[in-house]
Amino acid sequence: MDIAKPKVGAEATPTAPFAVRETYRLYRLRAARAVAVVAADMDDEARALAARHDLQGRDWHSPVFASAEVEETTEKHVLGDVVISSAPGELQPSNRK
Numbered sequence: 001m002d003i004a005k006p007k008v009g010a011e012a013t014p015t016a017p018f019a020v021r022e023t024y025r026l027y028r029l030r031a032a033r034a035v036a037v038v039a040a041d042m043d044d045e046a047r048a049l050a051a052r053h054d055l056q057g058r059d060w061h062s063p064v065f066a067s068a069e070v071e072e073t074t075e076k077h078v079l080g081d082v083v084i085s086s087a088p089g090e091l092q093p094s095n096r097k
Contacts, residue, residue: 021079024072031066034058036084039077043068053082 027046029036036054040046046068050060059065 022076023079024074024076026071026073026077028069028071029060029066030069031058031060034066034084034086036060036066036082038083039079039081041079043070049080049082050084054084056086 023039023041025039025041027036027038027040027043029038029046029050034056036046036050038046038049040049047060047066050066051058054060
């Protein structure tokens with residue numbers, strides 16, 4: 001009597017590798033007390049990404065709020081990577097004695 005043995009394990013079907021957009025450009029958006037470094041292809045794209053990821057809700061869209069510098073790098077960056085750094089305010093001398 002032949003009894004069919006159940007298959008153990010799952011069959012893996014190969015899929016295409018996960019693709020991400022990459023860029024060689026980094027935008028540095030500089031505001032009075034913050035800097036955003038954004039991997040993007042265009043200035044308006046960098047500003048939109050910075051605004052979307054800023055938890056403090058600063059107006060990165062505005063050129064009045066933040067200037068923009070672009071740097072062409074030799075390494076690739078994942079498009080949309082954002083790093084925002086807030087600078088502490090200037091220390092004022094204390095009048096306490």
